[in-house]
Structure formats: structure tokens, C-alpha cells
């Protein structure tokens with residue numbers, strides 16, 4: 024939005040002037056809702072007890088380095104309590120790196136801290152047994168009184184279900200823990216209705232009712248004892264990253280997603296946002312998608328498909344939600360007769376939230392599709408044993424720890440290891456190393472023996488062939504490192520070689536993420552503001568055991584799904600010499616990786632990715648994803664844009680407007696606050712600016728300077744990567760005081776040479792790929808990024824001699 028953008032950059036620029044005394048002055052444009060309670064999820068500091076408005080107008084920005092202990096200067100998005108404050112209560116503003124400003128905030132990133140004294144105490148502070156019994160009855164009814172129709176193999180919905188699959192053991196665990204969480208949610212719904220608890224108290228965790236002594240307490244976690252707190256290698260499941268026993272589960276597999284703002288659940292517990300602020304129904308997800316998310320080909324002028332593909336690989340490292348499943352592990356079906364209609368409500372599974380397709384739909388109408396299967400996400404039990412809203416479960420470790428390579432449990436890692444020379448198991452194919460084949464039928468489309476599907480640490484690997492290519496690249500890099508370490512240190516055991524290679528690979532992945540990928544995506548200002556820039560020398564500071572590294576719903580449900588817009592509908596596979604050999608439509612290579620076996624395909628795919636432009640991050644998406652997703656052999660597929668919109672509502676994301684406010688911007692009061700073209704498009708679909716779905720609003724913004732996404736997504740993404748850095752004790756840049764597996768300064772120096780280009784050089788087959796652009800996420804013909812030979816000084820080598828121990 025150019026208008027919006029102008030307003031926003033203006034406020035940032037303003038902050039560079041020295042006379043910006045109070046938050047109130049800066050934010051005088053922000054509405055204040057007098058009716059809102061002052062209950063908050065964070066505790067910002069007021070600079071003087073009388074309130075900031077008493078500060079002399081000429082005072083300078085406060086530099087938080089001079090603040091008292093445990094007060095930090097954070098971007099507004101990391102101090103969400105300000106949203107509920109009146110102007111004169113707003114926290115003191117302070118200097119952030121990059122010439123921008125933030126808020127002095129006491130609790131840093133703890134977004135759920137309550138203000139003492141504001142808790143609401145219902146008639147009892149424990150859950151009455153009558154509610155527990157009602158819960159049991161309701162749950163039984165939900166589980167057994169409905170048609171348990173599974174989705175059939177061969178349907179696009181089946182492949183969609185694979186997206187949430189990990190492995191049989193984890194699926195079982197997931198099923199039981201999600202059921203416990205659903206029971207807790209039902210109890211919360213019954214209890215809050217009985218006690219007439221306002222939604223606002225529920226969504227701000229302001230109700231102190233525990234169910235410790237009831238059967239619902241099955242999953243209430245006591246503090247976990249972490250055996251040796253200083254093991255040099257991170258655990259596979261991410262447990263015990265945080266040394267404090269009551270936070271030892273933070274960031275580990277199976278832990279709940281957290282949130283930047285309270286959920287928009289209509290009942291305060293788990294009912295999705297389905298209504299406009301004027302109480303009418305929100306426009307359906309498919310309507311929004313078909314009206315606003317068109318397929319227009321706008322290639323990005325600078326970045327290539329490798330950036331897109333690295334983004335998805337990274338997304339799968341840090342987040343995997345799971346949909347609610349049938350008891351036997353099968354996928355829930357909410358529609359009937361191949362999507363001709365939705366099952367009647369009394370027959371539907373409780374987790375059904377089908378996407379209704381209008382009869383005159385521009386595409387699906389012709390196929391008589393009126394219903395698209397959509398199943399709500401499973402939940403994680405409330406570990407504090409308190410009545411509260413449902414939190415979505417993520418199955419993978421939240422940290423950036425190459426869990427997509429090694430898995431998110433020790434058992435998965437074991438299954439992937441060769442137990443020889445520290446290596447991961449690979450399959451040999453025409454003398455090349457590819458991933459091992461998979462035997463679990465639930466992870467692949469077809470039983471056809473001619474079709475291969477591959478196994479890695481992540482269940483989504485076969486989703487698209489370019490993703491498999493990156494998985495091969497990282498698995499090969501692990502084995503390459505293990506091989507070099509074995510030569511340098513012949514006395515190393517298989518276990519030491521494996522763990523050391525893993526530690527180095529994770530460090531390379533983290534370095535490439537923060538050094539190459541993230542700056543391209545969110546631009547230099549956000550990198551500085553959120554303190555994400557890697558250092559050139561020495562160890563980094565900034566670890567805090569207060570920072571929860573958890574994925575936020577806003578990140579997984581909206582901001583990082585910007586990636587769906589940068590996908591191109593086709594791969595133009597070119598052999599050397601620029602002759603187009605094959606154009607592949609992406610639905611043809613979803614869960615259909617047989618091309619991987621062609622001898623030069625791996626090289627060709629890598630080259631295509633760094634040569635072919637990605638698409639711009641905008642409100643356009645290829646029909647390959649919005650009409651033909653996972654079509655298999657069917658004439659039509661699914662609509663990923665509609666899924667993203669429906670998923671945001673399932674996850675309780677608030678409207679786009681609320682996130683503008685969170686970042687300290689003015690809310691949109693009417694569609695006229697937007698440039699005419701965008702405003703009128705949105706007004707055709709939404710009734711009110713408070714209804715706009717976050718994913719849609721975020722994609723409509725202009726990119727930030729030097730970045731790919733608009734400022735709302737840039738901030739949500741920056742906040743997430745700040746959690747991954749400041750909340751991960753094993754982050755590669757930390758020294759021994761923090762990180763028990765810290766690198767020596769010489770080793771760190773080598774890790775900092777890691778680039779995506781070097782990874783390609785070291786792990787390509789070099790059959791048809793000879794030269795690589797030094798900035799591998801930038802298009803190869805974007806000057807001065809001309810491809811060079813792998814022995815060029817422009818692509819430095821990570822010298823593993825720094826790991827020689829004798």
C-alpha cells in the first residue's frame with residue numbers, strides 16, 4: 024500500500040530526529056478503546072511513575088543500555104501490552120539499532136505475563152467435578168457419534184494429509200496428546216459458559232482455574248529434570264535447550280505454538296473467527312482467494328527460486344502443525360461425493376471446518392465442487408494445568424537445528440543413520456548418493472513400485488521435487504563433513520563423527536539463514552532492529568533464558584506462508600547452453616519424484632533454481648497451488664490460498680488491522696485509507712477493515728526497502744528469527760558461557776565462510792553444473808553475480824582443519 028507505506032516509513036524516519044519524547048506523542052494517531060480492560064500480556068516500563076506524558080517534550084530518546092536491569096529496548100511488536108494502553112500509559116520509547124525506535128519493556132519477549140492484581144477469580148479456583156464429568160460425556164459423543172469417514176488414497180486431500188504426517192510412532196503420540204488437549208478445551212468451554220466468563224479474560228489468560236486433581240491433568244507437565252545440563256550436542260527433540268527446569272520443554276517437538284496477540288476465538292477458547300465485526304458471516308475462504316489471489320506472472324527482479332526453496336526447507340525445519348485425525352490415524356473427511364456437498368453438521372467430525380465453494384466458482388464450479396476438505400489443527404495440552412484457550416501443536420523442534428535432516432526425535436535420527444563413519448544412510452543411484460527410499464506408505468502417494476519416494480528427517484520431503492533436491496544437498500553435506508572429519512581425526516568414533524558433523528551442518532544452516540536468506544527476505548533495517556545481523560568477529564551476545572523460541576501462530580499461519588506467493592508454476596529445466604529441455608508444471612512433481620533418478624536431474628534442478636527468477640511476494644499465486652495443488656491424476660486439485668485463509672481462522676489469528684496496531688501503526692478505519700485500487704478490491708470481499716485476514720493483508724503490502732515482503736510480514740518474521748537466535752542456547756555464534764557446544768574462535772571463523780554457493784559446489788554431481796553464482800539466492804545474471812567456478816575465491820571454502828584435535 025503506497026499510502027500506508029508512506030505513513031509507516033515516515034514514523035520510522037521521524038524517530039531519527041532527536042526530539043521524540045514520549046510514546047504518546049509518537050502514537051497520537053492510535054485509537055484507544057476505552058472499554059478495553061487494562062489486563063495485558065506483557066509489562067512495559069513507564070519511564071516515570073507519573074506516566075510518560077510528564078516527561079519534558081525535549082527529552083532525548085532513551086538508550087536502553089542505560090536502563091535498569093532486565094529492561095530492554097524492543098521493537099513494538101515484542102511489547103504487545105502497549106496495544107491496550109491509553110496514550111499517556113504507553114511505554115517510554117527508546118533507541119534501537121538501525122536508527123529506529125522501540126519500547127522499553129520489562130519482560131522482553133514474554134508475551135503472556137500478566138499484570139499483578141488483574142486476574143479474574145471465578146467462584147472456584149479449581150475445575151468442579153461436574154464439569155469434568157460433562158466433559159467426558161461430550162468428548163465420548165464427539166468421538167463416537169459421527170460418521171468416521173476417511174479420505175481415500177488418490178484424492179488430493181490424501182496428499183494434503185501427508186503434509187501433516189511424520190511417522191507412525193509420533194502419529195500415535197500426537198493423537199493421544201491432542202485428545203487430551205481437546206478434552207481440556209471442552210472443559211474450558213463448558214466452564215466458561217457456566218461461569219459466564221468474558222471472552223476477553225479467556226484470551227488474555229486472565230482466569231486462574233486449575234484442573235490438577237482431575238483426570239484432565241494427564242498431560243500437565245511437571246518440571247523436567249535434564250540429566251547433564253551441559254552436553255555439547257543439542258538433543259534431537261530439542262528438550263533441555265533452556266536450562267531452567269520449568270522451561271526445559273521450550274522449543275521442543277510437540278510443544279505448543281505461541282502467539283503475538285491473543286487469539287480471535289469467538290468463544291475465547293477454540294471457536295474459529297467466522298464472523299465479521301458487524302456479526303454477519305465472514306466471506307468464505309475460497310471466495311476471498313478467487314477474488315483477491317489471482318495468478319499473474321510477476322517474476323522477482325533479483326531473487327531466484329533457490330530462495331523460495333530454501334524458505335520452504337527452513338519452514339519445515341521450524342514448524343509442522345498437525346490436523347486432527349481419526350482414531351485409526353486416517354484423515355478426516357468433511358465433504359461427500361467428491362466434494363459435491365459438505366456432510367451435514369450432525370454427521371461431521373468435530374474438527375471439520377470445510378471450505379464451501381460457491382456454485383458459480385470461476386474454476387471449481389465447472390467440476391461441481393462445492394466443498395473442500397479442511398480439518399482443524401490438533402492441539403497441545405495445557406502444560407500449566409489451567410483453563411485456557413487451545414494452542415496448536417507443532418511436531419518438529421522449533422529451533423533451527425536441521426531437524427528436517429535429522430528428524431525431531433532420537434528414534435527418527437537412529438532410523439536415518441548408517442552407524443558407520445558418522446554418516447547418514449543414502450541410496451546409491453547411478454553412482455550418485457540420493458536419499459534412502461521410504462517404506463511407510465502413509466508418506467507417499469503411490470504403492471506403484473516404479474514410483475520412488477524418499478525418506479528424510481521430515482515427512483513432507485516428497486511434496487515437491489525441488490524440496491527433495493535440497494534435502495539431498497544437506498544430507499550429502501553431512502556425509503561430506505563426516506568424511507573429512509574422519510580423515511582429520513581417525514580416532515573419532517562413529518558417534519563423535521556423526522554428532523560433530525551434525526553440529527557443523529546446523530551451524531552452516533544457521534549462518535546461511537541469518538547471513539544470506541533473512542536479509543534478502545526482510546531487508547537490512549529489520550535485521551538491525553531485531554539484532555539479527557551475524558558478527559564478523561568474535562562471539563555474539565544476546566542469549567536470554569527469558570525468550571521462548573516457540574513458533575508463533577502468526578508466523579506459521581500467515582507471515583511465512585508468504586512463500587506460497589513466490590513459487591513459480593513451472594520449472595524451466597535448461598541444460599548448459601540455455602537450450603530449454605523441459606518445462607515442468609509443478610503439480611506434476613508433487614509427490615512424484617521419479618525424475619530424481621534421471622542422471623543429470625539433480626544438477627539440472629539446482630541450476631534451474633539459482634537461474635530462474637522466483638515470483639514476487641504479492642497477492643498473486645500460481646494456479647499450480649491455488650487450483651491444482653496435489654491434483655495427482657485428477658482434473659482439479661486444492662486451493663492453497665483458501666487453505667491459508669481458513670487456516671488463519673482455525674489458528675485464531677486476529678485481523679490484519681490488529682497487527683498494524685501491534686506494530687505501532689494506525690489502524691485502517693475504512694477501505695478509503697488504502698490506495699483506491701486495493702481498497703476497492705478489498706471492499707468487494709470484506710465488509711469491514713477489521714475483517715481482513717492477516718495473510719491477505721500482509722501480501723498486499725509493498726515490499727520493505729531491500730527486502731521481499733511487506734513490513735507486517737517482515738516484522739512477524741523478524742520477531743520469529745529473533746526468538747530462534749536469542750532463545751537458542753546452542754546458537755552457533757555463542758561462546759562457552761552460554762553454549763556448551765560452542766565452537767572455538769577459529770572454528771567459528773570457518774563457519775562464517777559458509778555460503779549457499781559453497782554448499783552447492785561441494786555437493787553437486789558436477790555432471791551438467793560447473794559454475795555457481797557467488798550469491799546463490801540472487802539470479803545468476805544479476806550483476807555482479809555471474810557464475811564462477813567452484814575454485815574461485817568468490818566462493819570461500821570452510822576449512823575443516825580447524826576441527827583437527829591432535
Ligand code: HEM
Nearest residue numbers: 186331334335338342343344487579583584586587666670
Ligand atoms: C513449493 C511449493 C509448496 C507447496 C506445494 C506447499 C504446500 C503447503 C501445504 C499443503 C501446507 C499446509 C496447508 C494447510 O493446510 O494449512 C503448507 C504450509 C506451510 N507452508 Fe508451504 N508449500 C510450498 C512452498 C512453501 C514455501 C516456499 C514456504 C516459505 C518460504 C512455505 C511455508 C509454509 C509454512 C510456514 C506453512 C505452515 C506449516 C505448519 O506450521 O504446518 N511453503 N504448505
Ligand SMILES: [Ca+2]
Nearest residue numbers: 340420422426
Ligand atoms: Ca527444527
